[in-house]
Amino acid sequence: QVQLVESGGGLVQPGGSLRLSCAASGNIAGIYFMGWYRQTPGKERESVAVISSGGITNYADFVKGRFTITMDNAKNTVYLQMNSLKPEDTAVYYCASMGFWGQGIQVTVSS
Numbered sequence: 001q002v003q004l005v006e007s008g009g010g011l012v013q014p015g016g017s018l019r020l021s022c023a024a025s026g027n028i029a030g031i032y033f034m035g036w037y038r039q040t041p042g043k044e045r046e047s048v049a050v051i052s053s054g055g056i057t058n059y060a061d062f063v064k065g066r067f068t069i070t071m072d073n074a075k076n077t078v079y080l081q082m083n084s085l086k087p088e089d090t091a092v093y094y095c096a097s098m099g100f101w102g103q104g105i106q107v108t109v110s111s
Contacts, residue, residue: 001026001027001100002024002025002026002027002028002031002097002098002100003024003025003026003100004022004023004024004095004096004097004100004101004102005022005023005025005102005103006020006021006022006093006094006095006102006103006104006105007020007021007022007023007105008020008021008105009093009105009106009107010106010107010108011108011109011110012085012107012108012109013109013110013111014085014086014087014109014110014111015084015085016085016109017081017082017083017084017085018082018085018107019079019080019081019082020036020079020080020082020093020095020105020107021077021078021079022034022036022077022078022079022080022095022102023075023076023077024076024077024078024097025076028076031053031076031097031098032052032053032098033050033051033052033053033097033098034050034051034071034078034095034096034097035047035048035049035050035051035069035078035095035096035097036048036049036050036069036078036080036093036094036095036096037093037094037095037096038089038091038092038093038094038107039091039092039094039104040090040091040092045094046060047060048060048063048067048080048093049063049067049068049069049080050069051069051070051071051078053071053073055071057069062088063082063089066082066083066084066085067080067081067082067083068080068081068083069081078095078097080093082107085107085109086109087109087110088109089107089109090107090108090109090110091107092104092105092106092107093105093106093107
């Protein structure tokens, strides 16, 4: 069992920045990948960015150049630095790893 707890969401103006954090606990010895996903009402959950324990990353096209995913292996925490935020980035963001999901955190981009 792996527990994932997200933090760092909130309201930000267009063009602003936020950093999401996701702390993993529990049976984390076998974690090789962690990722961020997002979902808006009426739409399917979509992948935003993923990172391996070795630091290999993959981004959705709609966030390339704006978002950065990093992992602190010592703290069992993954981060998502979100810059140049757009209103269309508004969503509930979820952290996930090895089939486990966090509870989700709201990010709202609005003036």
